Amino acid sequence: MPTIHDLDTPSILIDAARAEANIARAQAHANKNGLKLRPHIKTHKLPYWAKKQVAAGAVGITCQKIGEAEVMADAGLADIFLPYNILGRAKLERLLALHRRVTLSVTADSLETLEGLAATFTDAGHRLPVLVECDTGMGRCGVQTAGEAVALARRIDKAGGLAFGGLMTYPAVGRAAEAEAWLADARQALAASGLACERISSGGTPDMWRSSDASVVTEYRPGTYIYLDRYQVAKGVGTLDDCALTVLSTVVSHPTPTRAILDAGSKALSSDTLGLADFGELLGVSGARVTGLSEEHGTVTLSGDGKLRIGERVRVVPDHCCVVTNLFNEVNLIDGDKVLETLPVAARGRTG
Amino acid sequence: MPTIHDLDTPSILIDAARAEANIARAQAHANKNGLKLRPHIKTHKLPYWAKKQVAAGAVGITCQKIGEAEVMADAGLADIFLPYNILGRAKLERLLALHRRVTLSVTADSLETLEGLAATFTDAGHRLPVLVECDTGMGRCGVQTAGEAVALARRIDKAGGLAFGGLMTYPAVGRAAEAEAWLADARQALAASGLACERISSGGTPDMWRSSDASVVTEYRPGTYIYLDRYQVAKGVGTLDDCALTVLSTVVSHPTPTRAILDAGSKALSSDTLGLADFGELLGVSGARVTGLSEEHGTVTLSGDGKLRIGERVRVVPDHCCVVTNLFNEVNLIDGDKVLETLPVAARGRTG
Structure with missing residues (x-):
């Protein structure tokens, strides 16, 4: 050998036992807190670890790019979340092809993104779950208010081939409480509009350890936790x-x-x-x-x-x-x- | 089309006409100042442009990694400078293989690097030119004094399969004059030791335009000049x-x-x-x-x-x-x- x-x-060295221990530790934490784990593969970009993460109890994986999702689907990963605004005919066609072979969900934070999805996904018998991305303090993508989240959720709900899939955020590091309050408000506003919100997905390795079963978050997308770094x-x-x-x-x-x-x-x-x-x-x-x-x-x-x-x-x-x-x-x-x-x-x- | x-x-877009114009402009400047141009391929990493640079008048190319040099040699580039300390048996073996198929030169800034080169390159009929890397203000690699440069040049000169190839520096940006003075001193010290220094290689796109035929520098290794950036x-x-x-x-x-x-x-x-x-x-x-x-x-x-x-x-x-x-x-x-x-x-x- x-x-x-x-x-x-x-060269990159990966201490396999440490990575396995990191996977196990996060999964145990998620299990204890009734949180679904959906690891972000950006950190390792390897089917090898994605499969280990699912075998340990993850409900599926998170990819940020269609190209990454295609690699993972080819390797047999069956449940993929793509929390990204997908725009343009070429990418939408690839997304549709992915939807036909894996359990797929995506996000949107604008009507423009939703129009493209609605025009591409039209099969009411096989709807694409779309979560609304919320800017809970990070200042990147995401709707700015609960009202906007409700408006997009309604639009998704009306589209023949889409299904409202819940809320998604990437919170600002260290500001999980703020994100929590934001999402709780939005969930309430959705309920007032008659829209059930069964999935609330959050991310970021550092704040995962602060989440508890009192959280509105139902799913967590940590990436770096598998390897860790400085x-x-x-x-x-x-x-x-x-x-x-x-x-x-x-x-x-x-x-x-x-x-x-x-x-x-x-x-x-x-x-x-x-x-x-x-x-x-x-x-x-x-x-x-x-x-x-x-x-x-x-x-x-x-x-x-x-x-x-x-x-x-x-x-x-x-x-x-x-x-x-x-x-x-x-x-x-x-x-x-x-x-x-x-x-x-x-x-x-x-x-x- | x-x-x-x-x-x-x-996606990356390269405006071909602009790149060609940038190549021509630098070559004209070098020609006017009696400077040999040896473009660094790190910027483009493409045989396509390396060949265009040589066709425009470059004396050869510069690569920073053996892997890059191998790609360029495979593509037919015939004169490659590798201004890097090559250490370890595996890399030295690859370097020897390269030396057998292209006109190769390298650098060293320590006895340790020279020992490896001297042990690997032993053919007095096909010596490897080794330039001494000088730290003229950048604070990266390179000998610190003209005296050290002379000591290494002597060591190279005594090795059966190596030939003293001159001096090399990567100057601190904006401090070309300081580098110039450093190199002039070292050349004089070499001459006093009976060692001819026919090649003095410098680099960095911004300062190339300040070089003139009054410089001690004989060769320039600009990289970014082909594409330019902010x-x-x-x-x-x-x-x-x-x-x-x-x-x-x-x-x-x-x-x-x-x-x-x-x-x-x-x-x-x-x-x-x-x-x-x-x-x-x-x-x-x-x-x-x-x-x-x-x-x-x-x-x-x-x-x-x-x-x-x-x-x-x-x-x-x-x-x-x-x-x-x-x-x-x-x-x-x-x-x-x-x-x-x-x-x-x-x-x-x-x-x-």
């Missing part, structure tokens, strides 16, 4: 020892006593820090942070006792693991130093 | 009308009068701003900037007269075009609205 010493650098550790979701994804890298230069250069730059670690200081940290090298990136170079500043030598291999915990996954063609599942399996990142680069 | 209206979004425009290299690469995107949501959401997020535009405010700007939409990104959403703030409507397609000029190229599997060469050709990004994702 190959070991990580046989791998080229930079951002999640900063949010208190776990420790560095829970992080399943690391980037194996080689020290290629050591120009000054406090500066070393890795062969992992922004093309391997990404420039997405999610607001953290630094771009990553080195496991087992005290005080070693990636303080600068160019495309093929990671600048490590040594501010503690840790030492590095040229040619040495190190493992970097990135700030945001989801975007790292999208930069590599394959990942290596490991157990200690053993490489269990090398998997192509099947849903990588599905931009459309 | 297909048009851009037939393309899925997000960063280069900010540096005065060209105008938005010179930018060849744009990201075609669809407005998928318009939750408030001043906020619209694109289907191009960090997976399409990247989070790499190179220090600019905002992540991109929309062509032809006055006051429309991409002010926020998540993976699949780009948040546009409308601060001027420009209006957008849901379903509309827009073209975004990104901050840093090189990293955008690496996020897409293919690019579309266009002439106005016509799609001339769709090319796979052959050297995309070559991390190793």
